[in-house]
Amino acid sequence: FVKLLDYAHKIKNNKNVEYKSTQVLEFDQFAYELKDIIDELRDLKEKYSRAIDGVQDGLWELDFKNKKTFYSKRFISMLGYDESEKINSVFFWHKHIHKEDYKITIRKLRKHISLKTDLFEHEYRFMCKDGSYKWIKIRGKVFFDEEGHPSKMSGFHTDINAIHLLENENNKKEKMLYQ
Numbered sequence: 001f002v003k004l005l006d007y008a009h010k011i012k013n014n015k016n017v018e019y020k021s022t023q024v025l026e027f028d029q030f031a032y033e034l035k036d037i038i039d040e041l042r043d044l045k046e047k048y049s050r051a052i053d054g055v056q057d058g059l060w061e062l063d064f065k066n067k068k069t070f071y072s073k074r075f076i077s078m079l080g081y082d083e084s085e086k087i088n089s090v091f092f093w094h095k096h097i098h099k100e101d102y103k104i105t106i107r108k109l110r111k112h113i114s115l116k117t118d119l120f121e122h123e124y125r126f127m128c129k130d131g132s133y134k135w136i137k138i139r140g141k142v143f144f145d146e147e148g149h150p151s152k153m154s155g156f157h158t159d160i161n162a163i164h165l166l167e168n169e170n171n172k173k174e175k176m177l178y179q
Contacts, residue, residue: 060093
């Protein structure tokens with residue numbers, strides 16, 4: 001068992017290691033199947049990482065039961081924060097929503113958690129590190145445990161600030177043209 005565990009750790013760390021057969025056929029077979037499973041999981045992890053990096057959205061996850069949060073590097077950087085800054089607070093998101101957008105955002109979130117919508121989707125202003133606000137589009141989904149209680153929620157933040165700035169500029173130009 002120690003040999004199998006050591007082998008699994010070496011494979012996990014992507015080390016090129018060969019399994020030395022033992023005299024226990026079941027252990028040997030298990031080792032080869034374990035390598036295939038770990039290789040497949042590593043490939044899936046790499047594919048999802050590339051996809052997330054490719055869309056340039058910020059990934060987030062809330063763990064309701066353990067009161068933990070995860071924000072991806074892109075999520076953190078789009079708001080002007082550095083990776084070394086710890087923003088993994090459960091309340092970070094709540095505290096940074098613009099006060100004019102807060103009530104409707106929370107109302108839509110509660111609606112989603114109560115299963116009245118399949119997806120939580122909304123646009124709102126979110127405070128950056130420098131105190132400025134940026135328009136963000138949030139998309140997420142809540143997942144429930146066996147008892148039907150919210151367990152986790154995950155999704156993406158998309159920076160749509162440039163789109164909102166262009167819309168505002170176009171609206172101003174239209175008003176000027178109309179006048």
